[in-house]
Amino acid sequence: MQTPVVEMRGITKKFPGIVANDSVNFDLQLGEIHALLGENGAGKTTLMNILCGLYEPDEGEILLEGKSVQFRFPGEAIASGIGMVHQHFMLVESLTVADNLVLGQSGQPLIRENPKKLHQRLRNLAEQYGLQIDPAAEVWQLSLGEQQRVEILKAIYRGAKVLILDEPTAVLAPQEVEGFLQTLRNLAAGGTSIIFISHKLNEVLAICDRVTVLRDGRTITTVLTSASNERELAHLMVGREVNKVIRIERQAQSPVPNPQSPIPNPRLIMRDLWVENDRGLPALKGINLAVNAGEIVGIAGVDGNGQRELEEAIASLRPIRGEINLNGTLAHIPSDRYTMGLIPDFSVADNLVLRDIQKPPFNKKGLLRPAAIIRHCTQLVERYLIRTPSPHTHVGKLSGGNAQKVAIARELSRSPQIVLAAQPTRGLDISAIEYVHQQLIAQRDAGAAVLLISTELEEILNLSDRIAVLYEGAIAGIVDANADVRHLGLMMAGKH
Ligand SMILES: Nc1ncnc2c1ncn2[C@@H]1O[C@H](COP(=O)(O)OP(=O)(O)OP(=O)(O)O)[C@@H](O)[C@H]1O
Ligand SMILES: [Mg+2]
Structure with missing residues (x-):
């Protein structure tokens, strides 16, 4: 195996009354889509908040392409090419899509780019990745699915080489999901490495190369999706056999x-x-x-x-x-x-x-x-x-x-x-x-x-x-x- 793009070693993070991450190991290869799976509260978001510089771990080490790094705040992770689309979006509702994209860019000149040119540039970028958006729309007017496209585009616009997606399909209509998964495949084929958090095992099996399962803050295992199935993943997640109801039959x-x-x-x-x-x-x-x-x-x-x-x-x-x-x-x-x-x-x-x-x-x-x-x-x-x-x-x-x-x-x-x-x-x-x-x-x-x-x-x-x-x-x-x-x-x- 090549040197992983990201490696997290022995990550521990405690909050009052709870160990959210307990010596977690995780690695991500170049161009890989790697799923993070686990029950509600298993510690998925926490681990990714550590990777994107929102939290500092109590113990453990993060390596980017083999080099040890320490992020003290999200700006440092972004500068290293790590972009996270959070479970709850972090856009400013009263601003336009375009303003949200350029907002808070460090090193950005104070003089604003001609809006027309900026909008065209963003439209082109959006089209390139199949993420249709209107740069002039204000965020409060957008559906959750549209807001998510803005978040992903923002990460790409800022040069993310590692894209962390926290339950991205939860806000999408079923009809939107297939197109979205295709976008992720395209991104990965283009060399973006993706961490994909989802509760939907069929999605995980459809697009991910590997799956790491967390339970109660601990890494249970990492498996190849090609060698696994829904039943096994559910079992690994919950720690017991799950009687998933076969809905159509019922x-x-x-x-x-x-x-x-x-x-x-x-x-x-x-x-x-x-x-x-x-x-x-x-x-x-x-x-x-x-x-x-x-x-x-x-x-x-x-x-x-x-x-x-x-x-x-x-x-x-x-x-x-x-x-x-x-x-x-x-x-x-x-x-x-x-x-x-x-x-x-x-x-x-x-x-x-x-x-x-x-x-x-x-x-x-x-x-x-x-x-x-x-x-x-x-x-x-x-x-x-x-x-x-x-x-x-x-x-x-x-x-x-x-x-x-x-x-x-x-x-x-x-x-x-x-x-x-x-x-x-x-x-x-x-x-x-x-x-x-x-x-x-x-x-x-x-x-x-x-x-x-x-x-x-x-x-x-x-x-x-x-x-x-x-x-x-x-x-x-x-x-x-x-x-x-x-x-x-x-x-x-x-x-x-
Ligand atoms: N900022 C915080 N302060 C205190 N406790 C926190 C904080 N962030 C997370 N936790 C706790 O850490 C544990 C893991 O939470 P986390 O959000 O990582 O779970 P998750 O796997 O993402 O779950 P879900 O599927 O519900 O999103 C939870 O018990 C949560 O209450
Ligand atoms: Mg979460």
Whole structure:
């Protein structure tokens, strides 16, 4: 083997109450795509934050092309050709794409380049790598998929030879994934070395040369993907045999496994609902839909067809025309956990009672009852397997998947009558996904009306009693759980 582009030796990183990385070894070859795999909280992001200069390791050594290096801050890693696209994007929302790309470039002349020329240069670069973006668009107007393209382009623009991608496909619609994976293959073929973090084993097997598995902060093993398979990888990750449900099969066996009475009892009703997007254009065009008590209605569709506006309208976060009637208390699992769901600088315990802080048992005559709050937290942490050093840890310090579990645990523990679940399993590992799916079914069986908005068709098919297809802001059709997948796909593409 050649000298690795990157070698991490014996990396240890401790945080209060937790060893996030424990003597981890990892190496990356030139032009290789190397997957980093592990359950939520296994230490993947931490290891990469060390490589990109955000954290200093407590122990261990990093070598670049055989030479020992020490990064004290991200600028030093960037200068050495290491670019990281974070799990949560770090773009400035109020600036244009172009401004974000040139922002903070050290050694950049103060005189700004002619915007027209700069935009053209960026367009060319984008085209070269198949990363379509509009340099003049402001970031707040972009979808998550588009923002990610900007992040990748930013890394390339800054000369990254090593590209670290932390769950890049979690924010992509399934239809976008294949093109994205092809972009990565092209980058690797061009000599970029890529570290790819994903919970999706099929993606890992499709594009990665090798996989390193982390468990509880330790390196379990590194294997060649060509000599492995989904079952083995899942086993290595979790440390036991995983009974991954074969979803389509279950689908075929039990069409509508719903014990509820057939009497329609609508709890969430939308009538002629019109909603505008951030650009002031109609994003929902006259939606009529009712969700009954005891059923899960899935909203299928390619991302960007009005899902976000639908979610925000129901959650009263966006003005509407028409009508939304909520007949009961609403739980909202938000697609964007940090801006809609959680307060990163509050503790896990406080985030878990955020919506009930005025109510007993958490509050008595206007006084908070910390013991009750902590007890509630301890229960939910156990039930949802939230990996946190303590109830007092700030949510912003949790791993991405564990933060998502906090949002889900809070919302589902409130015995809601209506559940609005938007991309509920984004960023979760396989066991956590199974658990959340069980919870949504349990809510339905307890009589809640569940509206599931998801770009994962598999998830929609697996859970829904009825499926509504959203296409260009309108409902293209409503089908039952037995729907033919091809037929659904055609509707999602506007071809039916
Ligand atoms: N800045 C920090 N302060 C305190 N603890 C932290 C910090 N960053 C990470 N941790 C802890 O380190 C552990 C590993 O977290 P990390 O984010 O590396 O996990 P991960 O493998 O990326 O998980 P996920 O799949 O959920 O993204 C977690 O228990 C997390 O709470
Ligand atoms: Mg992570």
